[in-house]
Amino acid sequence: MTELPKTFDPAEIESRWYAHWEREGLFAPERPGADPWTLVNPPPNVTGSLHIGHALDNTLQDILVRHARLKGKNARWVVGTDHAGIATQMVVERQLNAARAKRTDFSREEFVAKVWEWKEESGGEITQQLRRLGCSMDWANERFTMDAGFSKAVLKVFVELHRQGLLYRAKRLVNWDPALRTAISDLEVETREVAGHMWHFKYPLAGGETYLYVERDAEGQIVLEEERDYIAIATTRPETMLGDGAVAVNPRDARYAPIVGKLCEIPVGPKEHRRLIPIISDDYPDPAFGSGAVKITGAHDANDYGVAQRNGIPLYRLMDEHAAMRTDGAPYAEAAARAREIAGGAAVDAAEVDTLNLVPDAYRGLDRYEARARVVADIAAEGLMLTVEDKTIMQPFGDRSGVVIEPMLTDQWYVDAATLAKPAIEAVRSGATKIVPKSWEKTYFNWMENIQPWCVSRQLWWGHRIPAWFAEDGSIYVAESEAEAQAQAGAGVVLVQDPDVLDTWFSSALWPFATMGWPDADAKAAGRYPNDVLISGFDILFFWDARMMMQGLHFLGEVPFKTLYLHGLVRAADGQKMSKSKGNVVNPLGLIDQYGADALRFFMAAMESQGRDIKMDEKRIEGYRNFATKLWNAARFCQSNGIGARTTLEPPAAELAVNRWIIAETVGCVQALDLALADLRFDEAANTIYQFAWSRFCDWYLELIKPLIQGEGGVPATGAGADETRAVAGWVLDQILVILHPFMPFITEELWSKTGARSHDLIVAQWPMADARALDPAAAQEIDWLIRLVSEIRAARTELNVPPGARLPLHVRDASAETSERLARQQTVLARLARVDQAAGDAAEGNALQVVVDEATFVVPLGGVVDLEAERARLTKAIGAAEKERDGLAGRLNNPSFVERAKPEAVEKAKADHAEKSAEAERLSAALARLG
Incomplete structure (x- = not known):
C-alpha cells in the first residue's frame, strides 16, 4: 500500500496512466477463448480536433468497451480516421496559398503526394486528443480510410455494385459548390436565413x-x-x-x-x-x-x-x-x-x-x-x-467554402440506394438491429422508404479515385485496376481514368467490415462481425449509419451492428446549438485542463438521457470533480485506518449489521448498474454509482464504522468487529473502483494501485458479481432506521440552532421491542453521529425537540441549550418571509399574462423558486412544531 498524497492532481495521473495502458497493450488484452465484443469508432476527420460532440460520443463508447473488458470479454474498440476528402484538400490548398502557390501548379500525383506528406506530419491531431479523454482504443491496429487494405475493399465494392447494376453514371441535379468546384452531399450544406x-x-x-x-x-x-x-x-x-x-x-x-x-x-x-x-x-x-x-x-x-x-x-x-x-x-x-x-x-x-x-x-x-x-x-x-x-429567404451555403450552393445538373456516379435499403429496412423491423431510442425508428423508416439515388462522386483530387476508364467512343469500363479495364476494352483502345474521387461516406460505409480485413479476411468467422453496438449522433443516421446497414447486409449478408444507439447534441447552457458564429462553443480540452478528464466524462454520462440533448453546465462538471476528490479523501481515510485491498471477488464474512448492510447495498448497486448499462441508460448508470459511492459509502458507511475501527487517543481499534469491518470496507472500496472505472478510469486506476498489492491493473480486473444471496433485508432495515434517526435529529438540531458541540440527552417513548434492541446495539454510533446520549425514563416536562421515526417518538430536551423564546420568534419570522415569497410567486404563476408572455426560462425559474419556498415554509413550520 502506497500512501496517497493529500491533493488529488488529475493532470499528473492522467498522463501517467494512459501512457502505461497503451505501452502495456491493455486496450486489447489477449484473452484466448473469451467471447468477442467489438465496437467501431465513427472515424473522425483526419483534419479534425476534439469538440464537445466528440467528447460525448467517445465517452459513451469508452464506458461500454471498458465495461465489456471488465466483464472478461475479448473487447476491441476499432479506431481510425477518415481521409475527409474536401476538408483535407482545403487544408493543403491553404498551405499552398500561404506559400504563394496553388493546387493547379502541380500535377495531380504531385498534389496527392503533398497531401500524404501533410497527413504524416500533421494529420491525426485528434487521435492524441482522444487519448487525453481516456479512450481505450486499439491503437496498435489503427486504420485509415485510404490505407492499402481499406482501399482494396473500396475498389471491390464499387466494381461489384456496378457489375450488379446497382451503381451507374447519370446526369442528375446535385448540390454544386462553386468555390470547391465539386458536388457535395446534403450534410455539407448549411441553410441560412438571408435578406433577399x-x-x-x-x-x-x-x-x-x-x-x-x-x-x-x-x-x-x-x-x-x-x-x-x-x-x-x-x-x-x-x-x-x-x-x-x-x-x-x-x-x-x-x-x-x-x-x-x-x-x-x-x-x-x-x-x-x-x-x-x-x-x-x-x-x-x-x-x-x-x-x-x-x-x-x-x-x-x-x-x-x-x-x-x-x-x-x-x-x-x-x-x-x-x-x-x-x-x-x-x-x-x-x-x-x-x-x-x-x-x-x-x-x-x-x-x-x-x-x-x-x-x-x-x-x-x-x-x-x-x-x-x-x-x-x-x-x-x-x-x-x-x-x-x-x-x-432560406439560402444553402457550403459548410466548408461558405459560398452559396448552386443546384446544378451534372454527370455523376450514383448508387441504387432504394434497392440496397430494402434489407436494411427489414433488419430493423425484424429486430436484427435494434435502434435506441426506439423513437428514431419512425424517422429511419421514413427516410429509407423514400430514399433517393446516392451521388457518390466528387470532383476532387484527394480521395479514392473512381475505378472507371473512358474510351473515346463514350464507352465506360469499370474494373479494380487499369489492366483489367484495358482487358475489357481490348488492345489498342485508348483509356482515360475518371478524374473524380468517391464521396468519403462511400468508403466510411464499409467501416465495420473493411477495418476487419475484408475482403481478404473473414470478419464473421473471427467473431468480429457484426459489431455489438454502434454509438452515433442522430445527425449522421442517414449519412453513415443507414449506409453501413445497406453495405454490410449486401456484402456480408448480416447487419453490421446489433444495436444502434443515437445520442443527442451537446448544447450551450441556454439550450442554443453551439456554433462559432454565436461564440458559444465549448472546448473539451479546456475543461479537461481545468477539471480533469474523469469529471468531464462523468458529466457526459450523467447527462446523457435517451432522446434528449445535453445542456452544458460547468458547475456540474465542477461538482463531479468534487466527487472525484471525495472518493480520493475516502480512500485516504481507509488507508489511515488500516483498510486495504482485498484479494477475493466474494464479500468477506460479516456479522455486524452495518457490514451486512453495506455488502447488500453494494450488490444492489451492481444489479441496478448492470440493468442500466444493458438498456444503454447512461444517466441512470452514472447516477446509480454516484449515489452509492457518495451517499451510502462515503457519507454514511465510513461515518458509521468510525466507532468500530478508531480507538481512543488515535490508536486503531482491535478485535473481531474491527477486523471484520476493515475487511468489508476494503472490499466495498474495491467494488466501487471497478464499477466506477468505465466512467472515471484515471482516478480509479490510481486508487486501485495505491490501496494495496495487486496482481493486475484495474483496467483488466473482474466485474463484481451481483449475487442476490448477499442481500440482507434485516440488516438493511436496521441501518436504514439508524440513518433516518440520525438524519432527523441532525436536521432538527440545525433548524433549532442547537450548538454543534452540545451533547444532549435522548429519551424515547412508545418504542417497540425491536426499536429498543436496535438502540442498544447502535448506541455508540448514535452518540457519535447525533451527539445524543440515551437517557432512562421520560423527559421532564418542558420544551424539547421531538422527532418521530416509525412507531417511536424521540425527545431531546433543550432547556439551557437554546433560547426557546428567541428561537420561536426567529422561526415565526422566517416562516412568514418564506410564505410571503411563496404566495407572491404563486400569484405570478396563476397570472395567464405572465405564463403566456414571459420567456420559458423565466416561467421555469418561477416554478422552481415557488417549489423551493413552499418546501422551506413547510420545513420551518415543522421545526416550530417540534418546540411544542
Missing part, C-alpha cells in the same frame, strides 16, 4: 393572346377581374429564367385554367430569339403563395427538377463549374432556335439538350449575381417587371 428579394415579372402569352383573369376571396366572391395577356410569376433568382422549361400552375387553380397548355414567352434575351415555353399543371405550385404560378428551371432547382421529371420538361444548364454563366457552345441564336423547336414538340435527345447554351451573348461569362442584376434591369426596361419585394 422576390421579383414579380410578366411572361407574355404567345401571339398576344389574352384571357379573363378572375381572383376570388375565401367566400368565393370576385375581388379582381381583368383581361390579361400575360401570366405573372415570382422568383428570387431571376438569372435562372434563361433556363426555364415551363411555367407550372396547380390544376385546382381556376385562375389559370383557361391558359393551361398554351405557350408563354420568357421576357429576357434578344426579342427576335425569345423562347416560348408551355404552361403546365402540376401539384407542386401553391395557389396561395405569390401569384400561384411557378417558373420551372429543372437544371437549377431541386423542386423544379422534380416537376420537370414528372412532366417531361427539358433541363437547360446555364452555368459552369464556377457558377458563372456558360461561355461554351453555339451562339445563343442557334441554341434558342433549337429550344423553340423542342418546345413545339420536336424530337429531342437528352445529350443534345445538354449541349444547348441558352445564355444570351450579352450575359455569357458573367458571375451569376452580375447576370441577375443585368436580367432584372433589362426586364424592367421593357416594362415587364410588376414589382419587387424585400423577402427573407
